[in-house]
Amino acid sequence: MGNLKEFSGYAGWWLGSKIDRDRPLVxxxxxxxxxxLRCRHCDIARQLDAGTLPPKNSLTYDEICEDLRTRYKQGARIAYFEGGEPTMWSDGERRLEDLITFAKSLGYLNTGYTTNGTGRICTASDTISVSLDGPRDVHDAIRQEGVFDTLMNNLASLEFDGSVFANMVVQKTNIDHIRETAEIVRQNPRMDGIVFNFITPPPADQALSPDERRRAVEEISALKDEGFPILNSRKGLRDLLVEDWTDSCPIDLTVFTLPDGSHAKGCPMRSNPESCRHCGFAAAREYRLVKRGDPRTILELAPTFALSGKKRGQRTV
Ligand SMILES: C[S@@+](CC[C@H](N)C(=O)[O-])C[C@H]1O[C@@H](n2cnc3c(N)ncnc32)[C@H](O)[C@@H]1O
Ligand code: SF4
Known part of the structure; x- marks a missing residue:
């Protein structure tokens, strides 16, 4: 029954998008x-350390609800919560779970958020994306001493029947640890798979060269062939080889609400042309393929990223 509702919801979105080309999905x-945390590859960490965050750097509960409502009316059916660290957000008594519950009450078909996994993991969503940047030493070198073990302990005690996937940002520090990281995910019964992204500058010092990108894509594709639970679609992986995404970004498919209340179509980093010239976001590739109606990619992505409900136990590895 749940799947029928979702199927008709997405079919309605798709039909609507034929008439309204600007209709957002996410x-x-x-x-x-x-x-x-202050992760090595994160520009928010740099701004936090430098004290250069914009004065308004947090949304209120009312602002978020208003935007969720507006976007739903425009057609969006998937709601994602990002930060900073979303599990640390509060407005009075309100917490992340209240935002997710509100989004679901509006009719969003899939909700999710990304977390560093060091605090209390919120289980109100359909999907949880946990950042995993390598095996213990590498992850901790990028993030902070002890973070890997805290994440793994939190996952071990997690009671949640939605999808949990790891999000790895490949950068110079961890490019030689792709297989080990995929193996950690494969061995962990709490994780359904892993998505690989490449670092998007700033910062530029960890950026991959074109040769490193090619090597990483070849390795990840080979792992997928071997049966590792790699959640990037095959075509999405191939598209990660294209570094300059300036004219390819499917900016209509997703709208970001930024902490100062402004909005950005496609990606919050579009204000920096350097970021688009060296884009490493897997989602930008997948969104473009979805927007084009690529059936294979849609089938590959839907179980984890679009459908809600119980998906635990689907892994056979
Ligand atoms: C900004 S964080 C917010 C969520 C949470 N704090 C976390 O670390 O998972 C969202 C994701 O963006 C990734 N990220 C941070 N800086 C990035 C960069 N320069 N390029 C690509 N991804 C980046 C993080 O590793 C994380 O997986
Ligand atoms: S935990 Fe997330 S938001 Fe915080 S510094 Fe690391 S990547 Fe950035």
Whole structure:
């Protein structure tokens, strides 16, 4: 029954998108910029350390609800919450779970958020994306001493029947640890798979060269062939080889609400042309393929990223 509702919801979205080419599918709310970590590859960490965050760097509960409502009316059916660290967000008594519950009450078909996994993991969503940047030493070198073990302990005690996937940002520090990271995910019964992204500058010092990109794509594709639970679609992986995404970004498919209340179509980093010239976001590739109606990609992505309900136990590995 749940799947029928979702199927008709997405079919309605797709039909509507034929008439209204600007119809968003995903709304991403960057609810605040606060964070307990200072990861090496993260520009928010740099801004937190430098004290250069914009003065308004957190959205209120009312602002978020209003935007979720507006975006739903425009057609969006997937709601994602990002930060900073979204699990640290609050407005009075309100927490991340209240935002997710509200989004679901509006009719969003899939909800999710990305977390560093060091705090209490919120289980109100359909999907949880946990950042995993390598095996223990590498992850901790990028993020902070002890973060890997905290994440793994939190996952071990997690009671949640939606999808949990790892999000790895491939950068110079961890490019030689792709297989090990995929193996950690394969061995962990709490994780359904892994999505690989490449670092998008700033910062530029960890950026991959074109040769490194090619090597990484070849390795990840080979792992997928071997049966590792790689969630990037095959075509999406191939498209990660194209570095300059300036004219390819499917900006209509997703709208970001930024912590200062402004909005950005496609990606919050579009204000920096350097970021688009060296884009490493897997989602930008997948969104473009979805927007084109690529059937194979849609079938590959839907179980984890679009459908809600119980998906645990689908992994056979
Ligand atoms: C900004 S974080 C917010 C969520 C949470 N704090 C976390 O670390 O998972 C969202 C994702 O963006 C990734 N990220 C941060 N800086 C990036 C960059 N320069 N290029 C690509 N991805 C980046 C993080 O590793 C994380 O997986
Ligand atoms: S935990 Fe997330 S938001 Fe915080 S510094 Fe690391 S990548 Fe950035």
């Amino acid at each position: 709304t991403t709310m960057m609810i605040h910029l606060n964070c307990n």
